[in-house]
Amino acid sequence: MRTLATIIGTLAILSTAALAQPKGKAAGNGGNANAKVKVYDFSGDTIEGDLIKPEGTTVDARDFSKHSSLIRIRKDFIAEILKSAEDL
16 A cells, blocks of 8 residues: 555656646747847956955864763673573
């Protein structure tokens, strides 16, 4: 049942994407066969400004303290497993 719902959902998503695409030769230029090409030239424009940098020294983050591991290896674990098996 779950795989059937997954397949139906996938087909629904893929079919909506296919319907949204324009058809025919006009697909390359936005759907209008008589569209003109527009070219924008920004070569004559100059942009002036200053680079703003922070003043002062950098601050390093403090180191985190080192702790021992909180995981303790139990030496009597195998004995407890055998004891629980005997109770069965």
